[in-house]
Amino acid sequence: MSADRVPFTPSFLETEGADDYRLLDSGHGRKLERFGALTLVRPDEQAIWAPRRSKGEWDAADAIFSGKTDEEGAGRWDRKPGTPDTWTCRHGPVRYGCRFTSFRHVGVFPEQAAHWPFMNERLAAAGPDANLLNLFGYTGVATLVAADAGAKVTHVDASKTAIAWARENQALSGLDDKPVRWICDDAMKFAAREVRRERRYTGILLDPPKWGRGPKNETWRLFEDLPEMLKLCRTLLDPDNGFLILTAYAIRASFLAFHELVSDVFEGNVESGELVLLETSGRRLSTSLYCRWPAT
Numbered sequence: 157m158s159a160d161r162v163p164f165t166p167s168f169l170e171t172e173g174a175d176d177y178r179l180l181d182s183g184h185g186r187k188l189e190r191f192g193a194l195t196l197v198r199p200d201e202q203a204i205w206a207p208r209r210s211k212g213e214w215d216a217a218d219a220i221f222s223g224k225t226d227e228e229g230a231g232r233w234d235r236k237p238g239t240p241d242t243w244t245c246r247h248g249p250v251r252y253g254c255r256f257t258s259f260r261h262v263g264v265f266p267e268q269a270a271h272w273p274f275m276n277e278r279l280a281a282a283g284p285d286a287n288l289l290n291l292f293g294y295t296g297v298a299t300l301v302a303a304d305a306g307a308k309v310t311h312v313d314a315s316k317t318a319i320a321w322a323r324e325n326q327a328l329s330g331l332d333d334k335p336v337r338w339i340c341d342d343a344m345k346f347a348a349r350e351v352r353r354e355r356r357y358t359g360i361l362l363d364p365p366k367w368g369r370g371p372k373n374e375t376w377r378l379f380e381d382l383p384e385m386l387k388l389c390r391t392l393l394d395p396d397n398g399f400l401i402l403t404a405y406a407i408r409a410s411f412l413a414f415h416e417l418v419s420d421v422f423e424g425n426v427e428s429g430e431l432v433l434l435e436t437s438g439r440r441l442s443t444s445l446y447c448r449w450p451a452t
Contacts, residue, residue: 164415164428166411166412166415166429166430167428168429168430168432169271169430169431170270170432170433171266171267171269171270171431171432171433171434173267173269174246174247174264174266174269174297175245175246175247175269176192176245176246177189177191177192177245178190179433179434179435179436179441180195180213180436181207181208181209181213181214181435181436181437182200182203182205182207182439183203183208184203184206185199185203186199186203187199187200188207188214191243191245191264192243192246193243194219194239194243194254195216195217196217196262197214197217197219197220198221198260199223199260200441202407202441202442202443208437217236218235218236219233219234219236219239219256220233220234221233222234223258230258230259231258231260235256241255241256242254243255244328245264247269247297247301248301248304249304249329250297250300250301250304250325251325251328251329251330252264252295252300252325252328252329253295253324253328263294263295263297263321264297265294265403265443265444266433267433267444268298268363268431270431271361271401271431271446271448272298272302274399274401274448274452275288275298275302275359275361275401276302276305278397278399279302279305279307280306281397282358282359282394282397284306285308285358286307286308286359286397287307287308287310287357287359288302288307288309288310288358288359288360289310289347289357289359289360289361290302290309290310290311290312290361290363291343291361291362291363291364291385291389292312292313292314292343292362292363292365292368293312293313293318293322293361293363294313294322294363295318295321295322295325296311296321296322296323296326296336297325298361299322299336300325300326300329300331300334300336302359303331303334303335303336304331304334307358307359308336309334309335310336310337310339310357311338312339312340312341312343312346313339313340314341314342314343314368314369314370314374315340315371319338319339322338323338341370341371342370342371342374342376343364343370343376343385344374344376344381344385344388345370347385347388347392348388351391351392356392356393356394356395356398357392357393357394357398358394358397358398359393359401360392360393360398360399360400362385362389362401362402362403363402363403364376364378364381364382364385364404365378366405366406378404378406382404382417383417386417386418386421386422387421389421390421390422399449400447400448400449401446402414402446402447402448403445403446404444404445405443405444405445407443411429411447412428414445414446415447418447418449422449422450424449424450424451425449425450426447426448426451427447427448427449427451428445428447429445429446430443430444430445431443431444431445431446
């Protein structure tokens with residue numbers, strides 16, 4: 157073994173998801189899910205096996221998404237009569253609104269609940285001054301989980317719609333008194349400005365899309381821009397208590413590529429692998445790649 161080679165064993169973080177979510181079945185490129193009161197069918201190219209539940213159970217879903225599976229493609233929802241446009245789900249004390257989008261998402265990535273205990277443990281260990289930077293923060297569920305646990309949170313997203321949705325979730329959760337800064341900005345530009353300001357954060361959540369645009373038409377390309385973003389994050393993190401959680405939905409890539417990239421930028425061991433949703437039958441569905449530093 158090379159003297160500078162660090163032993164590495166990949167991890168698979170398994171979770172049933174957020175409290176009001178369950179993966180009921182999957183197969184033939186789709187998944188049958190329950191979000192609170194509604195049952196949905198969405199595409200998932202990882203589900204290459206056969207479904208275990210009956211066709212009747214799948215057909216009884218409240219809404220079925222038809223369309224492309226990549227982030228740049230749009231589709232439509234076929235909904236049963238009387239299906240509401242929006243509804244509310246929960247995770248612990250956090251309440252969040254769900255709605256049907258043209259990109260098959262409904263406002264939460266339930267598998268990321270696997271990260272939240274790690275996040276809150278690290279924030280608690282840092283004491284009452286712990287603060288979190290949530291880049292590409294979307295609708296703010298993780299932001300509110302951290303804020304409810306006592307952290308000061310800076311939430312950044314390039315979409316005004318996502319920021320408005322996140323603030324609605326804050327009100328739904330009764331957490332308006334928590335110290336959250338909601339910022340609509342390009343994540344890379346914001347992080348660079350924070351470096352120049354010499355700001356430091358206890359933790360950083362980094363959940364970048366494969367491709368995206370900032371509010372001033374800035375472009376984000378995961379494989380081209382992630383290395384520079386990680387360097388900025390390394391500078392922003394508290395040198396004593398800092399931690400990073402990276403989630404990448406480039407599931408066709410290898411988690412090993414992200415592991416080696418993060419290992420190049422951050423000192424110490426990096427935990428890497430895949431986030432996995434547990435079906436009610438016990439079968440596993442891989443949803444995304446992740447890295448956490450420092451490793452547990």
